[in-house]
Amino acid sequence: MTGWPRFTGLRVRLAAAFTAVALLASVLASGISYVLMRRVMLQRAQDAVLTDVRNTLARQVPVEMPPDTEPLVGAALEKALGSAQGRKAVAVPVPLRRGESALPPPGALDAPVTREFARRAVYGGEVVFQRINAHGRPYLLVGARITGYRTTQNEPWRTTPPLVFVSASLGREAADLRLLTRALLIADAAALVVALGLALLATRGVLRPVRRLGTAARALGDGRLEARVHVRGRDELADLARTFNRTAEALERTVTELSAMEAASRRFVADVSHELRTPLTSMIAMTDLLAEEAGPAEGGTAARLVADETRRLGLLVEHLIEISRFDAGAAALVLDDVNVADAVNASLEARRWQDDVEVEGPADLFVRLDPRRFDVIVANLAGNALKHGGPPVSLAFGPPEPEGAGGVRVVVADRGPGLADDVIDVVFDRFVKAEAARSRSEGSGLGLSIARENALLHGGTLTAANGPEGGAVFTLWLPDGEEE
Template structure:
């Protein structure tokens, strides 16, 4: 798997294949090791038994039960001739001194030297040991004949010699090397086969996992009708069935929520549209009544007129929000001079004397003048209502991530935004004083400003200035995405 599953060297398939291969390799090595040990033991034991049997048989055949006097030299020559007849063998026979002292043979008498301790032990019976000299293994055998009669008055004249035999085990060593090479080749083939089988096995195991991963990604991207084919009856099939049940439940829930949300938006839009016409008439009538009302009724009439106008603004804002929610909001783009656009917004609302404007007079941008007016009016109106003078609007060119654009910054010197509202100030119906039962604002102005900025492909952020006051920063691309103005077909 890729992506969040990890790098290719740490993926699940690699780990499963490595585990499978490690187990197969360990089993092959254990089998090879056991086979090597057993074969080596059998081969050496067979060679050892053959030499020992030959030494014992030769001593029994060449030494008679009753020895004639002064026959040791003849017997020694016969023993050496017979015992050295085999390939890779050398033999040496030496007499035993009358006092029973045992001396090892000369160093060059055999292929391997004989220690004094080995010679002493050989004087008591048949002994052997394996010796490696110059990289070649040898079997060293020492023996002394028994079961014969000697002359009582001159025992040395009728005492047979001791024999020492060195037998090369190079042939057995070569066979073991050949067997070891065959085991290594077999282990290498087993490793390659294990890797191949592991990849095939893990591919079959991970195929349904990949299907589940692809289905989960599709489900996360909104394709709620995504399902996984259930194959077999193992644990992965159970997982696939669980995924399908979960996807079905999620699809039902999301469909119901979308239906409820759409119904709620239609309700707000319908109610807002239905209220707009009577509210417009009510505002016109109440304004007339407020102008002609007597002094004692004037305050009440003006209060009703103000609240009716506020209700009318709320309805207009709700209608605008419903357009954004329905995706019906569209841009009517035009090449606009930012200095003129900002000045027009301030002049239309009588704020020109209350706001300081700073920016180049010849900066142009491709935007929707009506929606830009709504954004600037909301930001400046918010600063005038909740901040303290001086309120300033600064604009200028600003590129972001290689995209040409313009930025408009609205600042004031008021108390700034409460810490708990900085991150949610653009949410709907959020006000600086949520405990108030009534407010001049609808709680939707900044939300509408944010939606208009996003509609242009820009951003709108809020923060507190280093020296106090709130800072709202609007950035718009010089040419909104999808604007075909000036493009050559």
């Protein structure tokens, strides 16, 4: 469990999704409220200005004007409309004669009046307004012309009330909106933090059972078959936990049954072997005697055959007993300081193989190991090479390759056909024979298994490979036994 899987893990993804949804909702809500607030705020400001303009016009402009008083009325209107803070007003004569323009003098207002705006104000028949950004500041521009006045037919310009343009600053509304934006941003950030916290809490609650389940599954995988999960709640995870528990129970039951059966069969093999040993020992003695007595005569061949097979049977039984000891875990090391050269020679001489095997190695290498088991290993490797490989068989021993590694390395090589590819992996398995055709070979089929079990018991290794020039190469490494 390094840092990497945690960031792509279920918890992070769940928390991210949860947070994203919360953030989306929060942003959406604040966006909608912002838009609504802005609409209401601007509507109110606009309505205030428009109402003021209407009321002032209605109040200040008489139904019938005295001649040539348009500037007076205009000045009064400008004073009344332009007195509020942030507002400027300008009154312009209605263009009734050719060539007149309704545009106010530039600079009279805070926001520029476009020709189209003036045209709509004069001829549109309604009060017009427009929001304009001028010099980076928002303004409301209103243009209004009054109706309901009386004028004269032939000199209408003398008694027509003026047109007014009003610019009102929306700076306060803009400031309020900025404040609102900041408040909403802070609220969103707070919502994000809270959502993140809640998401982490919630996902922890959801994922704790998953983690427990994972731990239990790992324990089960490591061989602790009694691992169970505490089931809590009634959700899908609890269901899963229950299923896991049932599976683990079934597995434990099956494995227990299997191991009991295996133990029983091993015990059976061991018992049978033990029971066979005593009669076989006497049978070997008897058949040897019979073969000797028969001599090289006609009946002697059969007697020798019986003697050989009986001896082989005895060897098989011995090997079976040895293997069943390993299986029962009853095998123990009896360590001693051993001169490897002496031990190898003694082992070969005891089987009269000293002439068939070329031995090579330092004479003064001492290693602490179990001499009986080392003898078994050497004998089995050498015997295997002699029986199944081709001559010459060589046995080289020495200190292992990395200097100071301790222990001993023994390499047994032959010049036979070598090991087939499909055999290399299973050559140490029980009753594996390299040549299927030669099923009735002299070996028990257990020699290499026993050699390997002995090597493993020492804490060493035994590997099989093919040499570069053909032939099988078995490499044994035994560590220096620990001083007790």
